[in-house]
Amino acid sequence: MGQRHGAMSDRREELVEATLRVIGRSGVDAVTHRAVAAEAGVPLAATTYYFGSKDELVCEALALVIDRSMELVTRFARVDGEIDCAQLVDRLTEFAEAQLDDQRAPLIAQFELMLEGARRSRLRPLAERWSAAYLEGLTALVGASTLPDPAPAAQLLSTLIEGALLDQLSLPRHDFVEMELRPMLTRAVRAMAAPTGRAAATSSE
Amino acid sequence: MGQRHGAMSDRREELVEATLRVIGRSGVDAVTHRAVAAEAGVPLAATTYYFGSKDELVCEALALVIDRSMELVTRFARVDGEIDCAQLVDRLTEFAEAQLDDQRAPLIAQFELMLEGARRSRLRPLAERWSAAYLEGLTALVGASTLPDPAPAAQLLSTLIEGALLDQLSLPRHDFVEMELRPMLTRAVRAMAAPTGRAAATSSE
DNA sequence: CTGTGACTGGTACATTTGTCCCAATCGGAC
DNA sequence: GTCCGATTGGGACAAATGTACCAGTCACAG
Secondary structure, rough: OOOOOOOOOOHHHHHHHHHHHHHHOOHHOOOOOOHHHHHHHHOOOOHHHOOHHHHHHHHHHHHHHHHHHHHHHHHHOOOOOOOOOOOHHHHHHHHHHHHOOOOOHHHHHHHHHHHHHHOOOOOHHHHHHHHHHHHHHHHHHOOEEEEOOOOHHHHHHHHHHHHHHHHHHHHHOHHHHHHHHHHHHHHHHHHHHHOOOOOOOOOOO | OOOOOOOOHHHHHHHHHHHHHHHHHHHHHHOOOOHHHHHHHHOOHHHHOOOOHHHHHHHHHHHHHHHHHHHHHHHHOOOOOOOOOHHHHHHHHHHHHHHOOOOHHHHHHHHHHHHOOOOOOOHHHHHHHHHHHHHHHHHHHHHOOOOOOHHHHHHHHHHHHHHHHHHHHHHHOOOOHHHHHHHHHHHHHHHHOOOOOOOOOOOOO
């Protein structure tokens, strides 16, 4: 027997991958049954055979993207012992770099997902899960460093990396990592490492 | 005579505004001649009369958005004399808050523009102009403060605000401004106000 | 007045889209 | 071998879409 298209199928996977490629190249609105089928090299009907609707296909593709992203976060959040600030900067830089290298498709898909999450309730849980995992991973990483107050520091660094990735995606620069990303992370980490005196503490906390 | 749809026309403007509303509510791919015409309350043909193509309409709407955004930046970058760190934080918070309040449409449109700029050469110059103005405005604002090294600080703060706005757009929280944004900006500014590695700073200039 | 040109509004049409249908094929159970 | 369900591949169809067309209106110049 076959496998009632429940989980694994070469064609199913291939279609999801093709969808991701289309999203990366031309955006979510360029995702059509025909475009995906052509990209995957399968007949048109395969898209409706394996997926009940276009929505299902897009959702599954985005789910795959965030799965991979979460896996990446987990991988970079794993450290041996304690690390110093320089090592933290290295780690963060590598982490951001890895997201850029992969090809831009997954990253573009992530941001498109965030924007879609702003309105489509169907994708909202996905966006939430990803955001939480992202922050959690970074918190763990920062927690392994010598920085005080890992939680707010992780949130700041997470937001910073997010913004930087979006910038680089939008207006790519060849020397972005070494000339912008690393200095910015260095600055942020080093500044936060300095004991700024608890007298003028923020109102929160 | 009329005005050869060159610059001003009630209907033209109304169509652009309607396009913005559609983008904010349902995304750029939801922009169709019919949707825009219905939103504006004008017959379908008006869209093709005033705009050569759908692309032209979308581009003009995005251009309007970034024009307003640049105006906002300029407004917030204008300060009287020198300001201290607390005032800088206030100013930055207000700036970010203003972008969120406006309705979400312009902000969504901005981010969609950035993603589109990642591939469509037609919109690239627009994205570049906006990015440059954004950074320039923040640099001026930071320059009016007591922070050392205004340029890199402005870049960091710009990236941080961008990421924070995207976060809040994607996963809105009711107490975002006071519970997340302000503490994060406070932290970033205070940390950067500290001397990079030397002894206690004379934070006046 | 008459005309002329911008503007309006309704509609038509070809293309693209999502989705559905059906005949052919393949691989294993009997 | 036969049979049966999963899969394939090609086409068909209605709806939505971008765009073009055209008859009518209105303001103003002559």
